[in-house]
Amino acid sequence: MRSILLLALSASASALLPRSSPHCQQLTVPISITANTLIINVSPPQNQSELTGLVTKFTSLTSNVTRHDVQGQTTLNATYNIWTLLCLPSNNNASTVEFAIHGINFDHTYWNFGGEDSPYNYVDAAIKSGHAIFIYDRLGVGQSSKPDGIKEVQQATEIEIAAQLIDYLKTGKSGHAFSRVIGIGHSFGSIQLIGIVAKYEGLLDAIVLTGFSPFPGGLNTAIASFGLTIASQQNPGRFASLSNSYLTIATISNDQLNFFDFPFFDPRVLQIASDTKATATLGEFLSQSASVAINYTNPVIVVTGAHDFIFCGGNCYQSINGSTNLIEPSKDLFPAVQNFEYFIPANVGHGINLHYGAPEVFSKIQAWIEGLV
Numbered sequence: 001m002r003s004i005l006l007l008a009l010s011a012s013a014s015a016l017l018p019r020s021s022p023h024c025q026q027l028t029v030p031i032s033i034t035a036n037t038l039i040i041n042v043s044p045p046q047n048q049s050e051l052t053g054l055v056t057k058f059t060s061l062t063s064n065v066t067r068h069d070v071q072g073q074t075t076l077n078a079t080y081n082i083w084t085l086l087c088l089p090s091n092n093n094a095s096t097v098e099f100a101i102h103g104i105n106f107d108h109t110y111w112n113f114g115g116e117d118s119p120y121n122y123v124d125a126a127i128k129s130g131h132a133i134f135i136y137d138r139l140g141v142g143q144s145s146k147p148d149g150i151k152e153v154q155q156a157t158e159i160e161i162a163a164q165l166i167d168y169l170k171t172g173k174s175g176h177a178f179s180r181v182i183g184i185g186h187s188f189g190s191i192q193l194i195g196i197v198a199k200y201e202g203l204l205d206a207i208v209l210t211g212f213s214p215f216p217g218g219l220n221t222a223i224a225s226f227g228l229t230i231a232s233q234q235n236p237g238r239f240a241s242l243s244n245s246y247l248t249i250a251t252i253s254n255d256q257l258n259f260f261d262f263p264f265f266d267p268r269v270l271q272i273a274s275d276t277k278a279t280a281t282l283g284e285f286l287s288q289s290a291s292v293a294i295n296y297t298n299p300v301i302v303v304t305g306a307h308d309f310i311f312c313g314g315n316c317y318q319s320i321n322g323s324t325n326l327i328e329p330s331k332d333l334f335p336a337v338q339n340f341e342y343f344i345p346a347n348v349g350h351g352i353n354l355h356y357g358a359p360e361v362f363s364k365i366q367a368w369i370e371g372l373v
Helices: 004-008 048-059 065-069 122-128 155-170 188-199 219-225 252-259 267-275 282-287 328-333 358-370
Strands: 024-040 070-087 096-101 132-136 180-186 206-210 246-248 300-303 340-343
Touching (some): 024 155, 048 219, 048 282, 065 070, 070 122, 070 155, 096 155, 122 132, 122 358, 132 155, 155 180, 155 282, 180 188, 188 206, 219 252, 300 358, 328 340, 340 358
Parallel strands (some): 096 132, 096 180, 300 340
Antiparallel strands (some): 024 070, 070 132
């Protein structure tokens, strides 16, 4: 059995990365979209000092990005190449496909971390439950297109890309026919799922939001603690070709602070996650928000670690508006949903899949999906 612990002992960096199973098909899919993006009055920072000043401005207590730096909307028409991976059970006979969107600081490998037989591999959990699963690198990340990081790589653009990819699965263009598509997101990926069902309420049959809450109280502190760095300066070996609108989290300490709950993770997992971290853009940070999905009626479950630093300020059991925790109020984003559940796993931080408790979380999610009518 190959485990993440064995992988961590390898001297080869490539050996630390997940492998595709024999039942996975990799494909770069051209996606054409029309999106209403924000006109953001910010230029790529000329140097790290300027970027730090921008972060200070945007995360201050009196910050008002909408009033000062967003000047309406514009229509974006574009085509992008999106790297995708569709994995199926050994019999290639799955009626349900899970559509997974990773969050910031990761690429698609958040979902198959460690490769086959790793306890941190959510793809394995889905496959063992008899589901297909579709993972991909979001726009601006990994092996997908990397356009302008302010004007183009924004939430609205990525929602339209995701909607097109879901349609790709539902209409059989992947070469497989699925009768049910379940969305699962992590962090910014969860925010995108909410945006998808708010605009296209019938597109997904159910959604799983992980690493999410509607509580805004800790977000500015978390973003400030990222230590956002111009990606090409933080790691020239990996990101030298990117413009200064592409950013990354500064150090392994910043990664741990925001994504890991000490001591409930393997330090070697933290090291691998930090070594393989992905980028985010200024456009993403300045455009992301969760909207109310007024007409969406299908099932929802929210799964967020008890010590999520980004979406709970490190404690999801704070009382708010009559609730005993910060996760239950997510229901307010889905006023027409009858089947709503939430789960707050103990000893888990924001990067749920990278904790010792990941297998329990995976089992909970799969059991919930299995119970859907």
